[in-house]
Amino acid sequence: DAKTTQPNSMESNEEEPVHLPCNHSTISGTDYIHWYRQLPSQGPEYVIHGLTSNVNNRMASLAIAEDRKSSTLILHRATLRDAAVYYCILRDTDSWGKLQFGAGTQVVVTP
Amino acid sequence: DAGVIQSPRHEVTEMGQEVTLRCKPISGHNSLFWYRQTMMRGLELLIYFNNNVPIDDSGMPEDRFSAKMPNASFSTLKIQPSEPRDSAVYFCASSLTPQGRREKLFFGSGTQLSVL
Numbered sequence: 001d002a003k004t005t006q007p008n009s010m011e012s013n014e015e016e017p018v019h020l021p022c023n024h025s026t027i028s029g030t031d032y033i034h035w036y037r038q039l040p041s042q043g044p045e046y047v048i049h050g051l052t053s054n055v056n057n058r059m060a061s062l063a064i065a066e067d068r069k070s071s072t073l074i075l076h077r078a079t080l081r082d083a084a085v086y087y088c089i090l091r092d093t094d095s096w097g098k099l100q101f102g103a104g105t106q107v108v109v110t111p
Numbered sequence: 112d113a114g115v116i117q118s119p120r121h122e123v124t125e126m127g128q129e130v131t132l133r134c135k136p137i138s139g140h141n142s143l144f145w146y147r148q149t150m151m152r153g154l155e156l157l158i159y160f161n162n163n164v165p166i167d168d169s170g171m172p173e174d175r176f177s178a179k180m181p182n183a184s185f186s187t188l189k190i191q192p193s194e195p196r197d198s199a200v201y202f203c204a205s206s207l208t209p210q211g212r213r214e215k216l217f218f219g220s221g222t223q224l225s226v227l
Contacts, residue, residue, distance in 0.1 A: 034215075043115075043204070044202075044216075045218065098144060100156060101146075101156075
């Protein structure tokens with residue numbers, strides 16, 4: 001499986017945007033880019049996913065580089081409830097739906 | 112929708128005892144995944160099922176671990192005998208997908224296992 005690289009941690013002030021980078025230089029043409037997050041003492045939850053085009057939903061935006069070797073998850077206005085570990089995961093079409101988690105990025109939001 | 116339901120929420124047992132963790136996937140979902148999370152190793156995929164059939168159990172750490180899915184609404188993960196290094200949070204997840212791709216996974220709240 002292609003790997004992703006994320007910073008260990010990032011800090012943000014409340015109500016400011018957060019840009020979480022993810023590098024995936026060995027991504028294949030059939031890999032989708034998925035983001036999940038894990039709040040303290042909870043299971044991971046889906047955030048967003050994309051293939052080539054930028055994507056928006058109520059939780060976040062996903063910006064994908066033109067060469068697809070990197071992507072950025074954007075939280076437009078961080079709240080204290082956004083403090084979590086964010087995982088960037090590549091998911092192949094033949095993966096039977098499985099997700100292989102890396103270490104993720106710990107996001108700290110300060111009031 | 113009740114989501115993925117795991118039980119028990121917490122389990123404390125002594126080394127050598129048998130432990131059974133249970134999972135009820137979201138109704139209609141046809142894929143089920145068992146993960147284990149520790150501080151040292153993060154989230155590890157143990158085994159996953161599609162239409163009640165185990166697809167890949169290469170993540171199961173040892174023969175002491177076994178998983179079953181007797182029907183579409185129930186799965187178990189059993190550890191026999193348990194050891195202190197099995198202490199972790201075990202998550203179950205389900206999805207509606209014949210072959211992965213873009214479908215999201217829904218995770219349960221996990222079972223915190225402590226083996227003394």
